[in-house]
Amino acid sequence: MYIIKNAFKNIGRYKLTYFLFSGFYLILISASVLFINIHIFTQNAIPEIQNYFNSTVIVEQANFQATLDIFSYDDFMYILNTPYVNDIHFNSFAFSPSTLYIDREGNAQWYKLFDETEVFWLSYNGTKKNGVQNLLRHLIITGFNATFPQDFSMVEGRMFENDNEAVVFRNTRIACNDFIYIFSLEIGDTLVFKYGDFYKEYYIVGLLDETTGAPYVPILFTTFNSAEIFNVFPQHLQGSVINTITGLRIFTGYDATIFLRAADDFLALHNKVQWHSNGLYRIAMRYRDTQGSQLNITISIAQISWLVTLVAISFIISLTIIASMIIISNRKYDIAVLRSMGMGKLQLITGQIIENLLFVWGIFIISFALSTVAFIFMLYPWLLQQYIIPLEISILSSALPSLFVNFLLTSIVAILSIVITSIFILSVQPLKLLCNRD
Amino acid sequence: MLRLENVCYRYHKKKMDVLHDINYNFNKGLVYAIMGHSGSGKTTLLSLLARLDNPTKGNIFYNDCDIKKINLNVYRARYVSIIFQSYNLLYKYSALDNVLMALNVSRFCGDKINHASSILDTINLAKEKHTRTVTNLSGGEQQRVATARAIASNADIILADEPTGNLDSINTRQVMDMLLGLKEKHQKCVIIVTHDERIADQADVIINIDDGKLNT
Numbered sequence: 200m201y202i203i204k205n206a207f208k209n210i211g212r213y214k215l216t217y218f219l220f221s222g223f224y225l226i227l228i229s230a231s232v233l234f235i236n237i238h239i240f241t242q243n244a245i246p247e248i249q250n251y252f253n254s255t256v257i258v259e260q261a262n263f264q265a266t267l268d269i270f271s272y273d274d275f276m277y278i279l280n281t282p283y284v285n286d287i288h289f290n291s292f293a294f295s296p297s298t299l300y301i302d303r304e305g306n307a308q309w310y311k312l313f314d315e316t317e318v319f320w321l322s323y324n325g326t327k328k329n330g331v332q333n334l335l336r337h338l339i340i341t342g343f344n345a346t347f348p349q350d351f352s353m354v355e356g357r358m359f360e361n362d363n364e365a366v367v368f369r370n371t372r373i374a375c376n377d378f379i380y381i382f383s384l385e386i387g388d389t390l391v392f393k394y395g396d397f398y399k400e401y402y403i404v405g406l407l408d409e410t411t412g413a414p415y416v417p418i419l420f421t422t423f424n425s426a427e428i429f430n431v432f433p434q435h436l437q438g439s440v441i442n443t444i445t446g447l448r449i450f451t452g453y454d455a456t457i458f459l460r461a462a463d464d465f466l467a468l469h470n471k472v473q474w475h476s477n478g479l480y481r482i483a484m485r486y487r488d489t490q491g492s493q494l495n496i497t498i499s500i501a502q503i504s505w506l507v508t509l510v511a512i513s514f515i516i517s518l519t520i521i522a523s524m525i526i527i528s529n530r531k532y533d534i535a536v537l538r539s540m541g542m543g544k545l546q547l548i549t550g551q552i553i554e555n556l557l558f559v560w561g562i563f564i565i566s567f568a569l570s571t572v573a574f575i576f577m578l579y580p581w582l583l584q585q586y587i588i589p590l591e592i593s594i595l596s597s598a599l600p601s602l603f604v605n606f607l608l609t610s611i612v613a614i615l616s617i618v619i620t621s622i623f624i625l626s627v628q629p630l631k632l633l634c635n636r637d
Numbered sequence: 638m639l640r641l642e643n644v645c646y647r648y649h650k651k652k653m654d655v656l657h658d659i660n661y662n663f664n665k666g667l668v669y670a671i672m673g674h675s676g677s678g679k680t681t682l683l684s685l686l687a688r689l690d691n692p693t694k695g696n697i698f699y700n701d702c703d704i705k706k707i708n709l710n711v712y713r714a715r716y717v718s719i720i721f722q723s724y725n726l727l728y729k730y731s732a733l734d735n736v737l738m739a740l741n742v743s744r745f746c747g748d749k750i751n752h753a754s755s756i757l758d759t760i761n762l763a764k765e766k767h768t769r770t771v772t773n774l775s776g777g778e779q780q781r782v783a784t785a786r787a788i789a790s791n792a793d794i795i796l797a798d799e800p801t802g803n804l805d806s807i808n809t810r811q812v813m814d815m816l817l818g819l820k821e822k823h824q825k826c827v828i829i830v831t832h833d834e835r836i837a838d839q840a841d842v843i844i845n846i847d848d849g850k851l852n853t
Contacts, residue, residue: 201741212729536725539689540742540790541714630689633725634680634798 356405657849670840777808
């Protein structure tokens with residue numbers, strides 16, 4: 200036990216030496232790790248695509264009338280979360296099917312939700328520079344979801360009849376700037392929608408129960424006025440249950456329905472930046488295919504990365520040898536004294552190994568933490584603005600993950616310092632160092 | 638206690654023995670002073686007794702057991718303890734840590750910190766200096782810490798290589814009192830190498846080394 204205690208104390212006793220060398224190691228290891236991560240990105244850069252995204256308004260058109268679940272529509276999310284895409288129009292078409300519902304008396308009613316006119320139900324136009332939350336402020340959804348639950352029951356109240364009435368599903372959950380986390384809406388409750396100058400109150404007149412498994416919980420409104428706009432801002436993104444509702448409509452028909460979508464775990468998605476950028480990569484690939492341009496996508500990670508690693512390793516080895524020699528030569532006298540006192544070579548080596556491991560692991564942890572923090576919070580966002588990376592390239596699963604490099608380098612430090620230390624300790628002769636034989 | 642039988646020692650690549658055919662008994666409870674001119678082999682003899690070196694010929698016995706047959710580390714940790722002229726302390730360590738290290742090496746069982754502290758008290762080192770790095774102590778204090786370290790190992794034989802060589806008269810007296818105290822209180826065998834006749838006069842036995850031989 201005292202060997203361990205003494206090892207700790209020795210790091211304090213020889214703090215200047217340790218401080219200097221740990222500084223060198225720290226810089227070297229962190230720089231190597233960061234360099235490798237940058238390199239991984241640069242290896243996968245698609246500059247043409249970057250320029251394309253910067254200069255072009257993307258018009259994504261897809262027949263996604265099946266769902267208003269924009270958050271599960273990957274490409275939209277990828278674009279939404281990619282910082283360097285300036286401006287996007289994201290359009291999709293929706294059709295207006297009719298559907299059945301069952302009234303309180305149990306009679307089936309044919310409720311025509313919409314006419315068959317194609318409308319854009321989703322459109323985005325705005326800058327992404329201020330982050331996802333601000334992006335959603337500019338998100339406009341027009342139209343409605345065709346996959347309205349095929350069967351639903353009116354469990355309380357009635358269907359809307361006036362333009363200020365709404366029916367909601369019983370388990371509707373909402374979060375927005377005006378009504379936050381309303382989990383149990385009741386008849387008589389008021390929903391207020393504001394968007395710019397637009398202001399409108401809706402009274403809940405009916406509660407529905409869905410009988411088929413719709414993945415979201417809509418609110419139904421009716422209005423007789425055309426071109427009304429609703430928008431509920433995602434002001435309350437914090438929280439893990441329900442985060443966002445984004446809804447808006449422009450209608451030209453008579454009865455209309457708008458579905459407000461609560462996007463579960465939006466923040467979690469938001470945090471998966473890599474996932475999004477992978478999607479963007481996919482879009483980029485599609486762009487390449489459709490444009491027929493020959494984009495230069497070279498994924499030759501191994502070559503230069505390994506070269507960098509080898510250079511780092513040789514630096515580490517040299518530094519370790521020098522460090523070990525300096526540290527141990529300072530200790531030579533101490534070792535001789537301890538040997539003269541009866542401390543065994545094995546004990547001395549053990550003590551030194553523990554000390555080295557503490558030192559090296561200390562560096563490992565600090566350098567890994569520093570490089571990771573620097574990478575995630577500083578480098579990664581910057582890199583994301585410069586490059587597009589494919590799915591298989593990630594920090595920990597790439598050909599040269601930073602953890603691996605860090606571990607490899609520090610292992611070399613540890614092993615070398617142990618070997619060198621042991622050789623030195625075995626070579627110390629107390630007689631020569633301590634006795635002045637005249 | 639410590640018996641030398643036909644001990645010879647010759648430096649590497651030298652033709653003459655520096656110590657030649659030495660036979661002698663060192664007994665416990667006595668203070669020995671080894672004197673001799675420079676190069677006579679005083680420190681060499683001490684290093685043989687401490688097993689820092691081995692005789693070219695002959696054997697040394699500790700309580701009738703050949704010291705070569707005793708584990709080297711055990712011998713150095715428990716049976717002999719050395720006080721060097723240049724103190725040879727662990728200079729990055731505090732006075733307390735130096736003594737603690739001796740206790741650890743000799744596998745002392747008990748409250749080591751208290752024991753180390755009490756040993757430092759016996760050599761009259763002020764409490765506030767116990768945790769001070771030894772380089773911040775005076776020469777006399779350092780030598781006393783070195784003596785404390787030797788005491789801590791509780792070895793039967795204390796070997797002192799000119800322990801007062803670098804000290805003024807006051808510190809010399811203090812260190813000598815401690816060494817003599819070891820003999821009187823603990824019945825240790827204290828072997829002191831010295832040039833100083835005043836030191837030698839305080840010893841029970843004075844040994845002169847001349848031409849590689851011991852003369853009592």
